[in-house]
Amino acid sequence: MSKNVVYLHGQPSPIGHFLRIGTSGHRQLETLLSSGKMMVDRVVVEASAATRQRDLISAIGEAGGELILDTNVAELSSVGRFSGAAKATPWANPDAVLTHDDLRPSAQRDVIGHIARFAVREGFHAVQAPAHVIEDSTDPLFRLDLQSAVALRKALDAEGGKHIGLDFPLMIKNASLRDPVQRRAFIAGLADTPFDNLWCRVSGFGADATPSGLRRYIAAVMDFHRLDRPIIADGVGGLTAMAIAAFGAAGGVCHGVAEKERFNASDWHKPPQSGGGGREKRVLVSGLDRLLSMKQMAALMAAPGARRHFSCGDPSCCPRGLDDTLKDPKAHYLRQRHRQVEELSRVPESRRAQHFLEKQLAPVEKSARQAAKLKVADEALAKSLQKISEHLEKKHAVLEALHAAMPDAAHSRAPARRKGLPLGATMRKR
Numbered sequence: 001m002s003k004n005v006v007y008l009h010g011q012p013s014p015i016g017h018f019l020r021i022g023t024s025g026h027r028q029l030e031t032l033l034s035s036g037k038m039m040v041d042r043v044v045v046e047a048s049a050a051t052r053q054r055d056l057i058s059a060i061g062e063a064g065g066e067l068i069l070d071t072n073v074a075e076l077s078s079v080g081r082f083s084g085a086a087k088a089t090p091w092a093n094p095d096a097v098l099t100h101d102d103l104r105p106s107a108q109r110d111v112i113g114h115i116a117r118f119a120v121r122e123g124f125h126a127v128q129a130p131a132h133v134i135e136d137s138t139d140p141l142f143r144l145d146l147q148s149a150v151a152l153r154k155a156l157d158a159e160g161g162k163h164i165g166l167d168f169p170l171m172i173k174n175a176s177l178r179d180p181v182q183r184r185a186f187i188a189g190l191a192d193t194p195f196d197n198l199w200c201r202v203s204g205f206g207a208d209a210t211p212s213g214l215r216r217y218i219a220a221v222m223d224f225h226r227l228d229r230p231i232i233a234d235g236v237g238g239l240t241a242m243a244i245a246a247f248g249a250a251g252g253v254c255h256g257v258a259e260k261e262r263f264n265a266s267d268w269h270k271p272p273q274s275g276g277g278g279r280e281k282r283v284l285v286s287g288l289d290r291l292l293s294m295k296q297m298a299a300l301m302a303a304p305g306a307r308r309h310f311s312c313g314d315p316s317c318c319p320r321g322l323d324d325t326l327k328d329p330k331a332h333y334l335r336q337r338h339r340q341v342e343e344l345s346r347v348p349e350s351r352r353a354q355h356f357l358e359k360q361l362a363p364v365e366k367s368a369r370q371a372a373k374l375k376v377a378d379e380a381l382a383k384s385l386q387k388i389s390e391h392l393e394k395k396h397a398v399l400e401a402l403h404a405a406m407p408d409a410a411h412s413r414a415p416a417r418r419k420g421l422p423l424g425a426t427m428r429k430r
C-alpha cells in the first residue's frame with residue numbers, strides 16, 4: 001500500500017535505524033536473518049566479536065546490509081572493561097589498558113594502522129573512530145580522539161580503504177551534554193574533523209530517561225546541528241528514541257536486540273567485580289514500551305484481561321499472539337522496533353513530532369493506564385506498572401509543551417546508507 005503514496009513535497013528522508021549486534025547471541029541473529037526476521041540491516045559490529053561473528057557479518061554484507069566497526073578502544077582504555085569481552089579485540093593489549101601513546105600516529109603498537117587494515121580486509125563499510133568516554137570538554141582524551149580520527153582517515157586511505165566511511169562516536173556524560181559551554185567546546189573541536197556521522201552515546205541516558213531528561217537531551221543535541229553532519233542517538237531505544245527522531249534532534253537511532261537501550265559508563269573506571277551471570281531473557285511489551293523479565297511477563301499475563309490487552313496483536317509479527325512472542329522474543333522485538341521506525345519515517349519531517357505524540361505515544365499511554373488497573377499478584381510489578389503509567393503521562397505532557405515551543409525546529413539529516421565496494425573486492429575468502 002505504501003508504494004501508492006504520493007508525496008506532494010518530496011518523499012521524507014527515512015530515519016536511520018542501526019542495530020548493535022553485541023558480543024553474544026549472533027547465532028540467533030543468523031537464524032533470524034536467514035528466515036527474513038532480522039528486519040534491521042545496518043549493524044554495528046564490536047571488534048572484539050568480529051572474528052567469532054564472521055559468518056553473520058558476511059551474510060549481512062552479502063544481503064546488502066551496512067557494516068560499521070566499533071573499534072572497542074573505549075573499553076580497551078578503561079580499567080573496568082579491558083579484561084572482559086573486549087580483550088578479544090585484535091589490537092588489545094592483553095596485559096593492560098591502552099594508553100595515550102598506543103593511539104598516537106607514531107606509536108610502536110600501531111593501533112590505528114591495525115584498525116585500518118582490519119576494516120579493509122574484513123569488508124566494513126564504515127568505522128567508528130577510536131574514542132574514549134570523555135570526562136568533560138577539557139579532558140585531554142578528547143583532543144587525542146580528534147587526532148586519532150584524522151590519523152585513521154589517513155590510514156584507511158593508505159590501506160586501500162578510501163571507500164570506507166569514518167564516523168565519530170562522542171561518548172560523554174549526561175552532565176557534559178547539558179552544559180552549553182561544554183557543548184560549544186565539543187562542537188568547535190569536531191568542526192574540522194573528517195567524519196561522516198556523529199554518534200551521540202551519552203552515559204546516564206537511555207530508554208528509561210525521565211521526561212525532563214528527554215526534553216533536555218533533545219534541546220542539547222540540536223546544538224550539534226551546527227556541524228551539518230547526520231546525528232545518530234546511540235544506546236537509546238523505544239519511545240525515547242522515537243521522540244528524539246520525531247523532534248529532529250537525531251536522524252538515526254541505534255540499540256541492541258532487547259538490550260543496549262541505555263548507555264552507562266559510570267563504573268568503567270573501577271576494577272571489574274567477580275561473579276555475575278548471563279543476561280536475563282527479556283520480552284518487549286509494546287503496549288507498555290518496556291522490556292519485562294520472563295518472571296514479570298508471567299505475572300502480568302496471569303492477571304485477568306492482561307493477555308487480551310497486552311499480547312502482540314500484530315499478525316505479521318506474532319500470528320499466535322503471546323505464544324509466538326515467548327517462543328521468539330528477539331524476532332518480536334526487532335519487528336516491533338522496526339515497525340516504529342518505518343512508520344515514523346513515512347511521515348514528513350515537519351509533521352513527525354505531532355504524529356509521534358498522537359499515533360505512537362498516546363496509544364501506549366492509554367494502554368499503560370489500563371495496565372495500572374490490572375489486579376496483578378506480584379506487588380512489585382503492580383507498583384512498576386503504576387509508575388510506567390505515570391511516567392508516560394508526564395512524558396506526553398512535557399513533549400506536548402516542547403512541540404508547542406518549537407513547532408518548526410530543523411531536523412538532523414538522515415545518515416546515508418553506505419555500501420562501499422562489493423564484498424569480494426576486499427574480503428578474504430572465509
